[in-house]
Amino acid sequence: MPELELSSSYLWELPTRLLAIAGVQANAASRAALAAHDATHFDFAILVTLETWDDLSQAELGRRTGINRKDVAETVAGLERRGTVTRRADPDNARRKLVSLSAKGRIWIERLKVSVDQAQAVFTENLSHDDVKALVSLLQRLLATPE
Numbered sequence: 001m002p003e004l005e006l007s008s009s010y011l012w013e014l015p016t017r018l019l020a021i022a023g024v025q026a027n028a029a030s031r032a033a034l035a036a037h038d039a040t041h042f043d044f045a046i047l048v049t050l051e052t053w054d055d056l057s058q059a060e061l062g063r064r065t066g067i068n069r070k071d072v073a074e075t076v077a078g079l080e081r082r083g084t085v086t087r088r089a090d091p092d093n094a095r096r097k098l099v100s101l102s103a104k105g106r107i108w109i110e111r112l113k114v115s116v117d118q119a120q121a122v123f124t125e126n127l128s129h130d131d132v133k134a135l136v137s138l139l140q141r142l143l144a145t146p147e
């Protein structure tokens with residue numbers, strides 16, 4: 001958005017405002033990349049999390065992804081209908097279900113990651129590799145700060 005450069009210097013230097021604007025643009029890019037595969041941000045977050053830590057309860061998926069319980073339940077149910085995850089009873093707690101990535105899910109997540117990586121590359125094309133690493137590091141620090 002080149003017209004932003006014409007805004008007041010005060011607005012142009014507000015980190016929260018710039019992050020909000022960049023976030024809207026980044027979100028649109030990621031959502032478009034996922035939508036091309038009929039996937040959502042929630043699908044992607046849950047699948048990537050299961051790729052890293054298999055056999056998680058839905059409650060644990062919510063904690064690790066920051067997705068609320070209702071959305072986790074709906075997303076997992078949709079992913080199960082697609083055959084990309086499986087649910088089974090937890091041997092230590094019969095009332096709890098453990099969610100795992102299926103073989104189909106492992107294939108799908110690789111496709112999704114390629115698309116998301118391409119969207120990230122386009123979004124950050126004006127930054128050097130070192131700039132992107134620095135940006136990620138700064139954002140991680142901001143998000144890790146206690147409220």
